[in-house]
Amino acid sequence: MKSAKVLRSLVFAPVMLAMAGAVTFAASTGAAAQTYPSKPVRLVLPYSPGGIIDYVGRTVAQHLSTTLGQQVIAENRPGAGGITGTDTVARSTPDGYTIVIMDPAIVINPTLQPSMPYDLFKQLEVVSMISSSPEVVVVAPELPVKNMSELIAYAKANPGKLNFASAGIGTTPHLAGELFKQRTGVDATHVPYKSIGQSYPDMMSNKIQFAFSSIAGALPFTTDNRVRPIATTGLKRSEVYPDLQTVDESGLKGFEVDLWLGIFAPSGMPADVMSKLNGALGEALKNPELIKAFAKVGVTARGTSPQEGAAFLKSEFDKWKKVIEDGKIKDN
Amino acid sequence: MIIRAPKDFWSGLMFLTFAAIGLLAASGYSMGRGGRMGPGYFPVALSAVLALLGAILVLRSLVLDGEGVERIQFRPIAVLVVCVLIFGAMIPKLGLVISLSCVTFIAAFAGRETRPLEAAMLSVVLTVLSVGIFVYALRLPLSVWPSF
Amino acid sequence: MDVFSNIALGFGVAATFQNILYCALGAFLGTVVGVLPGIGPVTTVAMLLPISFTLEPTSALIMMAGIYYGAQYGGSTTAILINIPGEASSVVTSLDGHKMARMGRAGPALGIAALGSFFAGTVATFVVSFGAPPLARMALQFGPAEYFSLMLCGLIAAVVLARGSIVKAIAMVVLGLLFGLAGSDVNSGVRRFTFGFQGLADGIEFVALSMAIYGIAEVAINLERKASEVAVAGRVGSVMPSWADIRHCIPSVLRGTSLGSVLGVLPGGGALLASFAAYTLEKKVASHPRTFGEGDIRGVAAPESANNAGAQTSFIPMLTLGIPSNPTMALMIGALMVHGITPGPRVMTDRPDLFWGVVASMWIGNLMLVVLNLPMIGLWIRLLRMPYRLMFPAIVGFCCVGTYTINSNVTDVTVMAFFIVFGYLCLKLDCEPAPLILGFVLGPMMEEYLRRALLISRGDPTVFVTSPISLGFLIAAALLLLVVALPAIRKKREEAMVE
Numbered sequence: 021m022k023s024a025k026v027l028r029s030l031v032f033a034p035v036m037l038a039m040a041g042a043v044t045f046a047a048s049t050g051a052a053a054q055t056y057p058s059k060p061v062r063l064v065l066p067y068s069p070g071g072i073i074d075y076v077g078r079t080v081a082q083h084l085s086t087t088l089g090q091q092v093i094a095e096n097r098p099g100a101g102g103i104t105g106t107d108t109v110a111r112s113t114p115d116g117y118t119i120v121i122m123d124p125a126i127v128i129n130p131t132l133q134p135s136m137p138y139d140l141f142k143q144l145e146v147v148s149m150i151s152s153s154p155e156v157v158v159v160a161p162e163l164p165v166k167n168m169s170e171l172i173a174y175a176k177a178n179p180g181k182l183n184f185a186s187a188g189i190g191t192t193p194h195l196a197g198e199l200f201k202q203r204t205g206v207d208a209t210h211v212p213y214k215s216i217g218q219s220y221p222d223m224m225s226n227k228i229q230f231a232f233s234s235i236a237g238a239l240p241f242t243t244d245n246r247v248r249p250i251a252t253t254g255l256k257r258s259e260v261y262p263d264l265q266t267v268d269e270s271g272l273k274g275f276e277v278d279l280w281l282g283i284f285a286p287s288g289m290p291a292d293v294m295s296k297l298n299g300a301l302g303e304a305l306k307n308p309e310l311i312k313a314f315a316k317v318g319v320t321a322r323g324t325s326p327q328e329g330a331a332f333l334k335s336e337f338d339k340w341k342k343v344i345e346d347g348k349i350k351d352n
Numbered sequence: 353m354i355i356r357a358p359k360d361f362w363s364g365l366m367f368l369t370f371a372a373i374g375l376l377a378a379s380g381y382s383m384g385r386g387g388r389m390g391p392g393y394f395p396v397a398l399s400a401v402l403a404l405l406g407a408i409l410v411l412r413s414l415v416l417d418g419e420g421v422e423r424i425q426f427r428p429i430a431v432l433v434v435c436v437l438i439f440g441a442m443i444p445k446l447g448l449v450i451s452l453s454c455v456t457f458i459a460a461f462a463g464r465e466t467r468p469l470e471a472a473m474l475s476v477v478l479t480v481l482s483v484g485i486f487v488y489a490l491r492l493p494l495s496v497w498p499s500f
Numbered sequence: 501m502d503v504f505s506n507i508a509l510g511f512g513v514a515a516t517f518q519n520i521l522y523c524a525l526g527a528f529l530g531t532v533v534g535v536l537p538g539i540g541p542v543t544t545v546a547m548l549l550p551i552s553f554t555l556e557p558t559s560a561l562i563m564m565a566g567i568y569y570g571a572q573y574g575g576s577t578t579a580i581l582i583n584i585p586g587e588a589s590s591v592v593t594s595l596d597g598h599k600m601a602r603m604g605r606a607g608p609a610l611g612i613a614a615l616g617s618f619f620a621g622t623v624a625t626f627v628v629s630f631g632a633p634p635l636a637r638m639a640l641q642f643g644p645a646e647y648f649s650l651m652l653c654g655l656i657a658a659v660v661l662a663r664g665s666i667v668k669a670i671a672m673v674v675l676g677l678l679f680g681l682a683g684s685d686v687n688s689g690v691r692r693f694t695f696g697f698q699g700l701a702d703g704i705e706f707v708a709l710s711m712a713i714y715g716i717a718e719v720a721i722n723l724e725r726k727a728s729e730v731a732v733a734g735r736v737g738s739v740m741p742s743w744a745d746i747r748h749c750i751p752s753v754l755r756g757t758s759l760g761s762v763l764g765v766l767p768g769g770g771a772l773l774a775s776f777a778a779y780t781l782e783k784k785v786a787s788h789p790r791t792f793g794e795g796d797i798r799g800v801a802a803p804e805s806a807n808n809a810g811a812q813t814s815f816i817p818m819l820t821l822g823i824p825s826n827p828t829m830a831l832m833i834g835a836l837m838v839h840g841i842t843p844g845p846r847v848m849t850d851r852p853d854l855f856w857g858v859v860a861s862m863w864i865g866n867l868m869l870v871v872l873n874l875p876m877i878g879l880w881i882r883l884l885r886m887p888y889r890l891m892f893p894a895i896v897g898f899c900c901v902g903t904y905t906i907n908s909n910v911t912d913v914t915v916m917a918f919f920i921v922f923g924y925l926c927l928k929l930d931c932e933p934a935p936l937i938l939g940f941v942l943g944p945m946m947e948e949y950l951r952r953a954l955l956i957s958r959g960d961p962t963v964f965v966t967s968p969i970s971l972g973f974l975i976a977a978a979l980l981l982l983v984v985a986l987p988a989i990r991k992k993r994e995e996a997m998v999e
Contacts, residue, residue, distance in 0.1 A: 069546030070831040075838065078550055095493055099907060100701035132689065137698060183956055189689030211955050212686055221823055227643055227956050236837060240822030240844045316838055363929040367671045374678050377693055389954055391690040394947045398678050405671040421928060428723035429924050432716050432896060433917050439900040440913030452897055459896040463723050463889050474890055478897050490539060491547065492905045
């Protein structure tokens with residue numbers, strides 16, 4: 021049995037890869053299609069392999085291939101915090117054969133960066149939101165707080181003494197921390213890391229007191245309480261941490277931070293292509309296997325119409341723009 | 353003024369040039385205040401140290417004797433740099449086969465004993481080998497043929 | 501202690517047909533991508549990630565681990581044969597390794613690299629088995645201040661890598677630090693030294709830099725010489741190191757292995773320092789240090805052992821703490837989580853089969869690498885018999901493709917063109933690039949740790965001396981500076997006396 025499985029995957033791997041190779045070639049030569057999709061679709065993942073986006077993107081590509089009836093090839097185009105990969109899609113032909121998956125950085129970058137190679141609202145449009153995932157508030161084990169209101173009280177009693185970690189300037193963990201400071205008036209110092217995972221050793225030794233972390237980043241450390249999770253940032257409780265209150269529940273009404281992911285296409289796609297793509301995505305997002313795969317990393321599938329997606333995108337853009345401007349984050 | 357140690361003199365000058373570029377570029381970055389070191393602090397400090405070291409080398413080269421610089425032959429280095437730039441210009445649109453065969457063929461002329469026929473054969477062999485290894489064996493996302 | 505029963509359990513898991521197959525596959529693939537310029541273990545593991553989801557987690561991890569240490573192995577082959585170090589650690593190997601190849605001793609160089617690595621891998625496997633939990637606790641003692649002082653120590657050691665002028669060596673380190681700063685600053689998000697290029701937002705690509713300087717600039721220099729000076733044909737010599745070679749290297753391998761095992765445990769950049777530190781140590785304890793950089797076999801044995809030992813022990817923080825030491829390990833953590841396994845201290849108790857299976861597979865993998873690589877040496881040497889006029893276009897072509905495939909980014913190729921000119925000037929002016937490379941790799945980390953330490957201490961610089969570990973490294977750095985500077989001063993004085 022086992023060796024059959026081995027054999028299968030050994031045979032399967034080259035075949036899959038061969039298809040990917042052949043398909044990149046075909047995708048680059050194609051003529052205008054009569055009926056979409058007549059050739060493979062390229063899904064750009066604008067980050068390095070291995071992260072949540074990579075995993076979610078590849079899972080979506082796999083299921084979308086089935087519902088679209090055409091191969092969907094995930095391709096990493098990392099660089100410049102997602103800008104490089106998004107830019108290549110923004111510049112491509114709006115024919116539905118080149119799409120990109122992005123996280124909140126897509127709405128944060130235009131406010132944060134001094135210059136952008138593309139205009140988000142003019143050159144890109146939402147095909148569908150695809151997932152949603154709260155962050156989890158974690159605190160150093162030595163910190164005598166068990167929930168959000170205790171954290172706020174402790175921070176107010178020790179102004180300027182607390183540090184919070186992030187995955188870098190303008191990342192969601194950073195802006196969530198800023199939003200927290202702005203909502204509560206707490207004074208805490210932001211300490212950026214290259215990724216949130218790197219901050220955990222410092223959090224375990226109480227050099228860092230708290231962080232708004234991705235669930236996937238926090239899981240290795242919260243399962244045995246080497247750092248203490250105290251709340252999640254969705255409006256509903258997280259399935260990964262069902263016992264934890266949401267920040268909203270614990271007193272900060274309306275405080276919500278969502279590490280959402282959405283699929284975007286270059287603006288000006290024909291309406292029938294858009295509806296076909298949106299429909300196929302919506303169907304793929306209902307697949308129980310996809311939902312199970314998402315749940316492993318604390319992500320919930322969530323499909324939207326292009327219009328709902330656009331409205332959501334605008335609200336997220338405004339929300340983070342205000343946080344960045346109020347926090348004077350650009351001036352640092 | 354006599355340059356007694358040309359190697360030291362020119363390397364000193366090279367370091368001074370980089371230090372100047374570093375200082376110039378870093379002058380636009382904030383130096384930060386107090387505990388919050390700005391993005392400009394480290395580059396400026398390093399450029400200053402580099403300038404100091406460059407100056408030491410230049411001054412010393414005027415006092416102490418040292419080796420001369422071997423004559424620069426322009427052909428090899430120029431051909432190689434042009435090769436690489438051509439590859440960069442060709443690869444995104446023209447694909448691996450055309451770009452690589454061009455580059456290896458032109459590169460061969462960086463040497464003095466190049467035989468055109470041999471170079472052409474070599475470039476064919478190398479291209480076939482590379483396509484085999486990088487595209488078919490390792491499945492890297494490289495386009496093989498031109499795409500428009 | 502039931503370590504032995506655990507090891508037995510590990511071998512029970514690792515020695516199944518399936519897992520040996522995956523171990524061999526990983527080690528083989530790793531060797532291949534290590535030998536090829538450009539594509540490294542991260543890309544390879546990333547490409548195999550989707551496939552790994554269909555495997556059992558133990559097999560998946562065994563395969564990925566094999567790719568990781570196999571690549572460390574393969575990298576030294578290219579560094580020795582054609583002087584193209586694909587990773588920072590192989591830069592050190594190329595210093596003496598390539599000189600040996602030029603002297604017709606490529607066989608012994610490759611042989612000692614393989615044997616030294618195997619010995620180091622064996623020892624490191626035991627270190628992981630016996631010392632994982634306490635070593636992991638040690639790693640946790642390192643905060644930003646401690647890492648900063650460690651890196652400072654490493655930078656000063658870098659000066660020893662060069663043979664010539666000490667001022668030039670220091671200047672090259674500083675210049676390397678500056679090059680390393682290009683790209684988005686972690687602390688402020690400001691893009692520095694990008695000169696308007698979007699492609700530089702993530703900094704200068706290491707492979708572009710090292711291939712330009714070591715690969716192509718070296719070709720330009722060689723082409724200026726007469727063919728007879730470059731060719732190694734006709735005198736390829738023996739395939740294996742002699743007994744005398746091996747005896748000569750034993751102390752170096754031992755020192756390299758211990759240094760590498762300890763440094764590898766530190767997830768914040770320790771493994772990176774291993775080969776550099778080992779080389780510096782050898783050069784300083786050797787009775788005739790002049791032969792270093794001129795094809796001294798100890799200059800290959802020590803860094804190769806250190807590198808491989810470090811590669812092995814860098815699994816400790818990942819397996820026991822869930823902290824990745826490098827991007828490849830971050831991928832492995834991701835793969836485990838998809839399998840529903842959360843890396844951390846619990847893996848050892850909850851999934852002993854996985855933990856010990858992977859540890860045991862490392863030893864099996866190292867054995868396979870030796871068996872795989874020793875017979876290859878004869879083949880590699882035959883490659884060196886190729887006339888240089890056929891070899892150099894191949895080097896140029898592979899460097900181009902290698903650099904481009906990393907990010908599919910043309911800027912990387914352009915950057916490589918710039919550094920070819922720079923590297924050429926450096927070689928012409930006797931400015932040795934090895935210190936620059938170490939500065940380049942450590943620069944951004946050093947700045948990051950310095951600023952983070954000061955941020956957390958609210959600007960109080962005493963953090964660097966109040967922590968005993970940090971203070972220790974600072975004292976070591978000062979001593980090292982003295983050791984580095986003394987011979988130079990003494991030489992000056994001798995020269996002055998002669999005059």
